[in-house]
Amino acid sequence: MALWGQRARSALRLWGPGGGRRCISNSVSASGIFGSRGSSEKKFSLQDVAELIRTRACQRVVVMVGAGISTPSGIPDFRSPGSGLYSNLLQYDIPYPEAIFELEYFFHNPKPFFTLAKQLYPGNYQPNITHYFFRLLHDKGLLLRLYTQNIDGLERVSGIPVSKLVEAHGTFASATCTICRRSFPEKDLWADVMMDRVPCCPVCTGIVKPDIVFFGEPLPERFLLHLLDFPMADLLLILGTSLEVEPFASLSEAVRASVPRLLINRDLVGPFAWRPRSRDVIQLGDVVQNVERLVELLGWTEELQDLVQRETGKLYV
Ligand code: APR
Ligand code: ZN
Numbered sequence: 001m002a003l004w005g006q007r008a009r010s011a012l013r014l015w016g017p018g019g020g021r022r023c024i025s026n027s028v029s030a031s032g033i034f035g036s037r038g039s040s041e042k043k044f045s046l047q048d049v050a051e052l053i054r055t056r057a058c059q060r061v062v063v064m065v066g067a068g069i070s071t072p073s074g075i076p077d078f079r080s081p082g083s084g085l086y087s088n089l090l091q092y093d094i095p096y097p098e099a100i101f102e103l104e105y106f107f108h109n110p111k112p113f114f115t116l117a118k119q120l121y122p123g124n125y126q127p128n129i130t131h132y133f134f135r136l137l138h139d140k141g142l143l144l145r146l147y148t149q150n151i152d153g154l155e156r157v158s159g160i161p162v163s164k165l166v167e168a169h170g171t172f173a174s175a176t177c178t179i180c181r182r183s184f185p186e187k188d189l190w191a192d193v194m195m196d197r198v199p200c201c202p203v204c205t206g207i208v209k210p211d212i213v214f215f216g217e218p219l220p221e222r223f224l225l226h227l228l229d230f231p232m233a234d235l236l237l238i239l240g241t242s243l244e245v246e247p248f249a250s251l252s253e254a255v256r257a258s259v260p261r262l263l264i265n266r267d268l269v270g271p272f273a274w275r276p277r278s279r280d281v282i283q284l285g286d287v288v289q290n291v292e293r294l295v296e297l298l299g300w301t302e303e304l305q306d307l308v309q310r311e312t313g314k315l316y317v
């Protein structure tokens with residue numbers, strides 16, 4: 001029990017700005033990793049992962065995602081050099097990038113956060129095929145849970161039920177008064193946000209902050225579901241994240257050693273770089289291209305196209 005108690009404490013541990021591990025450059029090739037291991041062990045491949053899903057040998061798939069799955073939808077991630085949000089905050093006049101998600105700075109000047117919130121306003125962006133692939137996993141009864149660091153809400157928009165989601169860094173779907181702690185639905189504050197006004201509580205005039213988890217704030221209680229999900233998982237998919245922020249990043253090592261882990265990411269990150277496992281599969285490169293490849297190996301391409309067309313009315317080619 002001690003271990004789970006420890007994990008519960010770490011799961012609710014406050015995490016520091018930009019804490020956790022750094023991205024590892026993609027110069028470390030996956031074959032370099034597999035080569036360094038006893039070659040007797042069969043190398044796991046994307047085909048093997050597809051086979052496990054297609055034959056339903058794996059039926060409790062846990063997914064972990066970050067901002068990299070939403071860049072194809074037009075939302076910048078945080079740390080990609082040049083294009084990431086943290087490289088483009090000059091117009092906000094903040095002391096350092098992560099300050100936009102820090103309470104102390106928020107109370108000093110909430111404007112930069114609400115300017116960003118206006119950009120991320122739900123409805124401005126649409127899910128891409130990565131989100132709809134997860135929806136298909138759910139529709140087929142294979143998705144145990146999707147853990148997301150993203151606050152864009154695109155997992156919900158793609159039709160994945162909230163019961164299957166853990167929005168580890170919060171959501172814009174609700175908001176809380178920072179003084180009297182009254183809760184408000186998102187619709188109550190968006191008029192202010194869209195008019196560049198800081199939303200204030202009608203009761204105590206405190207600032208009303210969307211339920212986005214700021215650095216130093218505890219994660220939502222639902223995050224504790226990982227204590228059940230990860231020991232049960234029989235396949236872990238990790239897509240579009242630098243695995244730099246704790247305690248989310250550590251979940252990547254919370255599945256049993258025998259459980260295959262698939263990383264789809266532009267960079268080699270986290271334990272895939274410095275503590276890989278024999279059943280890791282690493283697909284470096286564009287998330288959409290790699291998801292399309294996996295979907296093709298699964299034989300789900302047509303189903304996915306139909307789903308995207310039904311959901312968006314647009315033909316996805
Ligand atoms: N295809 C593949 N990988 C991509 C793509 C893409 N189209 N776009 C971005 N990536 C990769 C980047 O190379 C990077 O490794 O996705 C990763 C995104 O990493 P971050 O920008 O650090 O985003 P994320 O991991 O979600 O950040 C975690 O940090 O500041 C906090 O709260 C914030 O939730 C966020 C957390
Ligand atoms: Zn109030």
